[in-house]
Amino acid sequence: SGFTVAIVGRPNVGKSTLFNRLLEQRKAIVDDVSGVTRDRQYGIADWNGKSFNVIDTGGFVPRSEEIFEREIRKQVQTAMEESNLLLFICDVATGITDLDQEMAHVLRRSSKPVYLVINKVDNSNRMLEATEFYSLGFDKVFFISSMSGSGTGELLDEVAAII
Ligand code: GDP
Numbered sequence: 001s002g003f004t005v006a007i008v009g010r011p012n013v014g015k016s017t018l019f020n021r022l023l024e025q026r027k028a029i030v031d032d033v034s035g036v037t038r039d040r041q042y043g044i045a046d047w048n049g050k051s052f053n054v055i056d057t058g059g060f061v062p063r064s065e066e067i068f069e070r071e072i073r074k075q076v077q078t079a080m081e082e083s084n085l086l087l088f089i090c091d092v093a094t095g096i097t098d099l100d101q102e103m104a105h106v107l108r109r110s111s112k113p114v115y116l117v118i119n120k121v122d123n124s125n126r127m128l129e130a131t132e133f134y135s136l137g138f139d140k141v142f143f144i145s146s147m148s149g150s151g152t153g154e155l156l157d158e159v160a161a162i163i
């Protein structure tokens with residue numbers, strides 16, 4: 001299938017961990033250091049007999065306050081051009097940040113569907129905290145732990161259903 005899913009979000013939210021989880025192989029570099037995966041990674045995921053392409057976008061590192069919105073728009077614009085569906089990843093451990101708000105602002109205007117994916121929901125306390133992300137204004141919201149794989153099956157079910 002030519003269906004392509006792009007993973008977007010600010011650095012360190014777990015994009016590459018999710019990418020690896022979806023591919024079940026180690027193609028991206030996962031690291032604690034912000035912006036380690038600078039280049040885009042491409043892979044193919046299989047789920048319920050369907051395949052789709054997955055793009056792990058490198059987390060941009062804002063170089064200054066003035067250009068940071070431009071960087072966000074560039075990352076999201078490229079992802080929108082290359083994909084059929086965007087997964088906007090946020091991190092429950094940090095909560096909603098200014099960068100998340102900026103990205104949400106751009107993504108709410110996307111012509112492509114956007115699924116909001118709250119990552120690092122590793123336990124039930126974090127599930128309670130994660131409800132704040134509904135305020136970002138997306139219809140489709142998923143709560144996952146890329147580390148354990150919890151919730152990723154439901155996300156993949158929804159992706160496979162629209163291919
Ligand atoms: P990226 O910059 O968005 O690609 O983020 P990475 O995938 O490199 O992950 C950043 C950090 O978050 C790493 O230390 C990961 O191990 C950690 N991480 C990713 N997913 C999870 C998760 O579901 N739970 C927890 N607790 N940590 C995670």
Ligand code: MG
Binds near residue numbers: 015029030037058059
């Ligand atoms: Mg990465």
